[in-house]
Amino acid sequence: xxxxxxxxxxxxxxxxxxxxxxxxxxxxxxxxxxxxxxxxxxxxxxxxxxxxxxxxxxxxxxxxxxxxxxxxxxxxxxxxxxxxxxxxxxxxxxxxxxxxxxxxxxxxxxxxxxxxxxxxxxxxxxxxxxxxxxxxxxxxxxxxxxxxxxxxxxxxxxxxxxxxxxxxxxxxxxxxxxxxxxxxxxxxxxxxxxxxxxxxxxxxxxxxxxxxxxxxxxxxxxxxxxxxxxxxxxxxxxxxxxxxxxxxxxxxxxxxxxxxxxxxxxxxxxxxxxxxxxxxxxxxxxxxxxxxxxxxxxxxxxxxxxxxxxxxxx
Amino acid sequence: xxxxxxxxxxxxxxxxxxxxxxxxxxxxxxxxxxxxxxxxxxxxxxxxxxxxxxxxxxxxxxxxxxxxxxxxxxxxxxxxxxxxxxxxxxxxxxxxxxxxxxxxxxxxxxxxxxxxxxxxxxxxxxxxxxxxxxxxxxxxxxxxxxxxxxxxxxxxxxxxxxxxxxxxxxxxxxxxxxxxxxxxxxxxxxxxxxxxxxxxxxxxxxxxxxxxxxxxxxxxxxxxxxxxxxxxxxxxxxxxxxxxxxxxxxxxxxxxxxxxxxxxxxxxxxxxxxxxxxxxxxxxxxxxxxxxxxxxxxxxxxxxxxxxxxxxxxxxxxx
Numbered sequence: 001x002x003x004x005x006x007x008x009x010x011x012x013x014x015x016x017x018x019x020x021x022x023x024x025x026x027x028x029x030x031x032x033x034x035x036x037x038x039x040x041x042x043x044x045x046x047x048x049x050x051x052x053x054x055x056x057x058x059x060x061x062x063x064x065x066x067x068x069x070x071x072x073x074x075x076x077x078x079x080x081x082x083x084x085x086x087x088x089x090x091x092x093x094x095x096x097x098x099x100x101x102x103x104x105x106x107x108x109x110x111x112x113x114x115x116x117x118x119x120x121x122x123x124x125x126x127x128x129x130x131x132x133x134x135x136x137x138x139x140x141x142x143x144x145x146x147x148x149x150x151x152x153x154x155x156x157x158x159x160x161x162x163x164x165x166x167x168x169x170x171x172x173x174x175x176x177x178x179x180x181x182x183x184x185x186x187x188x189x190x191x192x193x194x195x196x197x198x199x200x201x202x203x204x205x206x207x208x209x210x211x212x213x214x215x216x217x218x219x220x221x222x223x224x225x226x227x228x229x230x231x232x233x234x235x236x237x238x239x240x241x242x243x244x245x246x247x248x249x250x251x252x253x254x255x256x257x258x259x260x261x262x263x264x265x266x267x268x269x270x271x272x273x274x275x276x277x278x279x280x281x282x283x284x285x286x287x288x289x290x291x292x293x294x295x296x297x298x299x300x301x302x303x304x305x306x307x308x309x310x311x312x313x314x
Numbered sequence: 315x316x317x318x319x320x321x322x323x324x325x326x327x328x329x330x331x332x333x334x335x336x337x338x339x340x341x342x343x344x345x346x347x348x349x350x351x352x353x354x355x356x357x358x359x360x361x362x363x364x365x366x367x368x369x370x371x372x373x374x375x376x377x378x379x380x381x382x383x384x385x386x387x388x389x390x391x392x393x394x395x396x397x398x399x400x401x402x403x404x405x406x407x408x409x410x411x412x413x414x415x416x417x418x419x420x421x422x423x424x425x426x427x428x429x430x431x432x433x434x435x436x437x438x439x440x441x442x443x444x445x446x447x448x449x450x451x452x453x454x455x456x457x458x459x460x461x462x463x464x465x466x467x468x469x470x471x472x473x474x475x476x477x478x479x480x481x482x483x484x485x486x487x488x489x490x491x492x493x494x495x496x497x498x499x500x501x502x503x504x505x506x507x508x509x510x511x512x513x514x515x516x517x518x519x520x521x522x523x524x525x526x527x528x529x530x531x532x533x534x535x536x537x538x539x540x541x542x543x544x545x546x547x548x549x550x551x552x553x554x555x556x557x558x559x560x561x562x563x564x565x566x567x568x569x570x571x572x573x574x575x576x577x578x579x580x581x582x583x584x585x586x587x588x589x590x591x592x593x594x595x596x597x598x599x600x601x602x603x604x605x606x607x608x609x610x611x612x613x614x615x616x617x618x619x620x621x622x623x624x625x626x627x628x629x630x631x632x633x
Contacts, residue, residue, distance in 0.1 A: 067441075120624040121578045123389075123441075127565055128620035135613025142610075246391075246445055259439045291461075294453030301446040306436040 013256030017271040024275060028282040035285055038162035048277035049166040050229055051247060052270065056170075056177055057221035058248040059269045061122075063181070064214045065194040065261030066115060070126040071222055071248055073133030074107050075241030078226030080137050083146025083236025093149050101223045107133065108219020112212040130245060137238035144235040156231030166228065173224075177266050190214060194261025250297070251276060254304040276300075332584050335575045338626075339590040343597065350601045357604050364483060368476060368551060370596040371485040372397075373566060374589055375544035377574070378496050379537030380567040381588045385500075385513045386533045387580035388433060388440040393567055395448040396425050396538055397545030397560030399455045402463045404546070405555050411470040418542045425451065426538020430531030448564070456557055463555045475550030485547050492540065497585040509533060513580030569616065570595050573623035595619075 028035035054071055061068045078100050086096035107129065114125045158165045181187035189210045192200040201207045229240050249259075255272035257264025276297070283293050350357045376393050383390045404417040425447060432443035455463075475485050500506035512519035512529050520526050544563070549555050574591030576583030598619065602612045 114621065114625075118625050120621070124568075124572055124578065124620060124624045127568070128617040128624070131565075131613050131617030131620070133617075135610045135615075135617065138610035138613065139608060249442075249445070253442060259442060289457070291453050291456035294449050295457070296453075298446040298448070298450030298453065301442060301449070302432065302438070305438045305442050305446070306432060 013268055014271060017255065017268065017275055020275050021271065021278060024278045024282055028278065028285060031282065032285040035282065040281070042159060042162045042164055044277050044281045045164050045167045046232070047281070048273055049164070049170050050225055050232070051244075051251065051277070052170045052273045053173065053221055053225040053228065054244050054248040055251040055269050055273055056174060056266060057218040057225075059252045059255075059257055059264070059266050060177065060181070060190065060221075061214055061218045062249075062252050062257055062259060063194050063261060063264060064190045064211060065197060066122040066211065066214065067249070067259075068111065068126050068215065068218045069123065069245040070107065070111055070130040070133065070219075071225075072241040072243070072245040073130035073135075073137065074104070074219065074222045075226050075229065075244055076137035076238045077107075077133045077140075078104060078223050079230050079236035079240040080140050080145060080238050081236070082227055082230050083148060084140070086146070086148050086152070086230070088147075088149050090149070090151075093152065097227060100227060101220060104219040104221075104223025104226070105216050106219070107222070108216040109212060111219065112215030115215065116208045116211045126245075134238065134241070141236075141238055144233075144237040146230075146236045148230050148234055152231050153234060156228065173221075174266050174270050181265065186210065186213065191262055194263075196262070250301055254300065332575065332587065335587055336584075336590065339574070339587065339594060343590065343594050346594070346597060346601065350597075350604065354604050357601070362600070362604065366593070366596055366600050367486055368483055369600070370592050371475075371483075371489045372544040372548040372551065372560075373563060373570065373596060374489045374592050375492060375540045375547065376560075376563050376567040377570045377588045377592050378492060378585060379540035381571040381574070381576045381583040381585070382496070382500075382509065382533045383440070383537045384568075384571050384576045384578060385509050385580060385583045386530050387513050387516070388530065388533060389444065389568065389578070390429065390534065390537045390541075391441065391444040391564050392425070392429060392448040392451065393537065393541040393544075394560040394563040395451040396422055396541040397548060397563060398557055399425070399451040399545075400542035401545040401549045401555055401559050402455045402459055402557060404542075405467065405549065406458065406463065409466055409468055411468050411474075414468070415543075415546060418546050419539050422538040422540070422542025423535045424538070426535035426541075427531060429538065430534030433534065434527040434530040459557060461557070463557055467549065467553065467555065471546070471550035472553065473550075475547050485551070488543075488547065492543070493585050493589060496536075500583075500585065505529075505532075510581050513582070515581075566595060566616075569620045573620065591623075 025036070034040055054075075057071075058068060081103060082096050082100045085099060086093045111122070111126055111129055114120055114129075115122045155165060160168070181190065189200070189205045192203070192205050193207055193210055197207060226240070230236055233240075251269050251272035252264070253259060253272075254275070255264065255268025255270070257268060279296070279300075280293060283296065288296075347357070356362060376397070380390055380393060400418045400421050403421060404414045407417060408414055429440075429444050429447055432438040432446075433440050436443075473484065474488070477484050479487065500509065508519060508522075508524045508529055511522070512524065512526055516526060519529070541560075541563075545560055549559055552559070570591040571583065571588050572578065573594065574583070574588030576588060595616065598615055599612050601607075602609065602615065
């Protein structure tokens with residue numbers, strides 16, 4: 001277990017990613033005067049909150065040896081439900097929050113139940129539920145719909161100096177997740193299952209209930225992300241989640257968490273989200289079209305994965 | 315180590331199980347066709363049936379490739395991106411059908427080879443390797459076309475995808491050739507046996523002296539080539555070249571392969587099974603349209619079907 005905890009905290013990966021952040025910032029400062037301004041940094045943070053939240057959920061699932069591809073459909077349905085319920089008054093807003101958070105947990109619990117009790121590969125399970133959820137979202141509405149109260153939009157767009165509230169909220173959630181993973185029994189169990197499910201089961205870890213909790217947590221975080229997305233765009237969009245299924249995996253892997261589970265942690269994911277957001281920002285300043293940004297993103301995944309994995313395999 | 319561990323499961327048992335799965339799928343297909351015909355007689359019209367088959371053709375190519383990759387414990391998320399990239403690049407380069415197909419096949423093999431190299435020689439998880447290729451290819455073809463694909467579609471293309479020869483659709487003949495070849499490779503050659511053995515037990519395959527890394531690379535190359543072909547056929551069917559040609563095929567092909575009996579844990583899969591599953595999927599999409607149901611229901615039905623099929627097979631293959 002000492003080994004697990006050591007791997008969670010600091011890894012060479014973190015230093016590499018930190019160095020990358022430094023490099024990207026240097027290139028950014030060199031390429032534009034407007035890059036190193038408080039306004040731009042606040043902008044980058046706004047861009048990254050939603051991805052950071054989904055990636056946090058994905059990190060926990062991947063650490064447990066699973067994967068969650070249901071965000072694409074789940075985010076669409078959750079934003080649509082939230083924006084249709086949340087009116088202008090605080091009461092319906094509170095109701096919308098409660099309903100969407102429960103719905104998120106419910107979706108996660110369904111994923112978790114099918115994975116644990118029926119025994120289907122999580123990739124297939126979450127692919128199936130994602131398809132169903134986006135179908136449901138589109139059955140409700142084909143166009144972006146609903147609204148959110150003004151005070152909530154103000155909150156999402158609010159800042160202390162150059163730090164948006166969204167960043168503070170995200171950091172708090174990462175700290176909470178870190179605490180959960182490193183300091184609680186549940187966290188140890190998640191690592192143990194991801195490392196070796198059979199061994200964990202033999203040594204008395206309640207594998208099924210732990211997995212169920214992991215997917216429910218993932219659904220809960222997806223709901224939080226959906227609420228944030230509604231606050232930023234002011235509407236619920238059945239297509240809000242498109243791409244988030246695969247996008248959520250990139251920062252987890254670049255941050256050094258093994259897709260096989262049991263190794264890695266949330267710090268790496270957070271650093272990787274920062275690198276990816278800064279990189280996209282700098283490439284925009286350099287007038288690099290999104291076409292070349294895609295090529296860069298793919299190459300970064302290949303580089304990150306084949307360097308880290310290649311070193312481990314005999 | 316028992317003989318079973320070395321040479322895979324007893325081939326008789328496997329074949330019996332495969333036959334049961336084929337029967338199950340055929341039964342399912344008959345039931346949904348019958349129900350739809352009762353609800354809407356238009357379903358069984360020759361025009362609609364040939365529509366279903368033509369739509370099944372491009373997906374069929376991709377599914378066969380996907381299945382071969384899944385047999386060696388892989389997964390190919392890049393197939394849709396390969397379809398679009400091959401179509402955009404090879405049609406953009408030339409307007410001679412033969413040249414286009416030659417370039418397309420080479421390109422598909424090259425991309426599949428890169429996937430395979432990353433997986434077999436660099437130890438990258440197939441999921442990530444093909445995810446990365448998918449994104450890179452997306453960038454490459456958008457950069458190449460500047461967002462708006464050009465090139466003219468030769469007349470022969472429309473004929474290949476929608477025309478017929480002696481009353482049989484050409485696209486289906488192409489699929490039949492590929493399907494027979496793939497079936498023969500998998501069931502009657504040493505190569506096919508090695509693919510399945512590797513999926514069952516990589517160490518055992520290595521110990522029999524099979525070039526395991528090359529096996530994996532070759533599986534991804536086959537998937538790349540078939541995806542490229544599918545892209546060209548689909549472009550011919552739709553009639554225009556688009557940067558998003560084949561969007562959604564990566565997940566549809568995985569779904570069809572799994573419904574058709576390929577196990578994500580490797581070692582299992584048959585051409586007749588996955589082709590039947592392809593037909594089931596395409597029929598379901600068609601039924602939604604024929605019955606005038608909301609298109610969104612397709613998604614709900616497809617997702618439920620994936621879960622249902624996976625659940626049925628999982629229960630059975632549990633030891």
